Amino acid sequence: MAEAQLFVSQDEFTCSVCLDTLTDPVTIPCGHNFCLKCLSNYWDQSQECSCPQCRHTFMPRPELKRNTLLNEVIKKLKKTTLSPPPPQNYAGPGDVECYFCTGKKFRAVKSCLTCMASYCQTHLQPHYEGDALKHHKLVDPDRNLKEKLCEKHQKSLEIFCKTDDSCICVMCVVTGHNGHKMVKLETEREEKQMSVVREVDENEKSFTALIRCIEEAHRKLTETIREQEKRELEKAEVVMEQLKKEIEKLKRREAELKELSETKDHLHFLQTFSSCCVLPADGDSLSFTVTADFSSEDLRKELSGLTKSLEKISHADIMTRTPSAHEAPVFALQPPEPQSRDDFLKCEFVL
Structure with a gap:
């Protein structure tokens, strides 16, 4: 068989x-x-x-x-x-x-928090x-199981005491935490993790608003400088045209004076001299003045100060509470309305 x-x-x-x-x-x-x-x-x-x-x-x-x-x-x-x-x-x-x-x-595949x-x-x-x-609680292999034990009772740390802000075991609950507010470790972690997410979002909004303000300030400043450049160029062209006319006038005057100096008619010389040699009044002189409070050096100093402030923020310890989006710093670039011709030529920047 x-x-x-x-x-x-x-x-x-x-x-x-x-x-x-x-x-x-x-x-x-x-x-x-x-x-x-x-x-x-x-x-x-x-x-x-x-x-x-x-x-x-x-x-x-x-x-x-x-x-x-x-x-x-x-x-x-x-x-x-x-x-x-x-x-x-x-x-x-x-x-x-x-x-x-x-x-x-052999390599461990699980650690038991009950057996430790x-x-x-x-x-x-x-x-x-x-x-x-x-019914034992199994977790991924953990080489630091002793850190998960209560030093006083040698029991697994399974509860979070919100009152004392500490992890405790079941023996701690009845021996030293009566009346305290307690939750599961998972609940406390989720709450703190959500708090971190909210804080990151608030910081993101604040820095986004700050970057947007800086970009807008840069754009307005560039526009203002270009507009001032255009105005000054237009004014310079007008002045140059006036200077050309005055040069032509002076050349004609020079020719008249040269002709007068060479005449042999004494009577004509004396009769014409007084009118030809009259100097123009002070108000008739062509003047060209550029007045502006805007200074590249001053602007660089202001921007340097802002840069140092931002660097100080980036290296500072982050506090637990961050300002909300509406509390974010706002930087404005607003030139004043010109009241006169001189004010029109002046540029005042407030950052």
């Missing part, structure tokens, strides 16, 4: 201590199997006798006896279908090691299978 095929799971014949196929298997009262040597060493190094897989504690220490039947099954399966346990990643630099691995440790220990994939299985462990 042909021998029946037996399909079994690889995990059923793997020791959860050494993560290898069982050698000299022993079965303890909770029903889990281990290598005789692995379990003996584990209990010798522990203060209590507990199952490495389900954490059940035994008092007194059970006597370990080889499971002959299981040993024979493993021997037969090794010759047929049983293959080495699936490979796992050993812990390297920067990885969190499994707390329960002996010898060369980290587990590789194999040693983590009881948390998914056993009723006693499935």
Whole structure:
């Protein structure tokens, strides 16, 4: 008669201590199997006798006896279908090691905030299978589990006290925080995270308004300078035309005086001299005056002061409260209305 095929799971014949196929298997009262040597060493190094897989504690220490039947099954399966346990990643630099691995440790895949220990994939299985462990809180591997314990009670920090602005454990709630306002850690984080988002948005609005004001001031200033340049050029053209006419007039006068100086008619010279040599009145002289309060040097000083103020803001410590958008600084560029010709030529900038 042909021998029946037996399909079994690889995990059923793997020791959860050494993560290898069982050698000299022993079965303890909770029903889990281990290598005789692995379990003996584990209990010798522990203060209590507990199952490495389900954490059940035994008092007194059970006597370990080889499971002959299981040993024979493993021997037969090794010759047929049983293959080495699936490979796992050993812990390297920067990885969190499994707390329960002996010898060369595997990389932890989860940390338990209830057990305050980290587990590789194999040693983590009881948390998914056993009723006693499935309610434990598992998180991504964390090498700083001790920082998550209350220094006073050695309990997991699971609550945030808003009154004292601190993380506390359940023992702290009843021993020193009666009447305080308390919330879950997740709730407090979400509140603070939203507060940060709001503050970033307010800062963004303030700086956007400031940049918009600076750009508008730059645009108006450039327009004003161009307009002043155009006015001065137009006025200079008028003055140049007047100067050309006056030069022509002076040349005619020079010719008349030269002709007069060369005449031999004494009577004509004396009669004409008085009218030709009359000097023009002060008011008839052509004058050209440019008056302006606007100074490039003054403008550069003002802009330098503004730049230093902005640099001071950028290097200052950011306060918790930031001004809202309507409190943002506003810079205006507003030249006064000209009241006279002289005022028209003056440019006054207020930044």
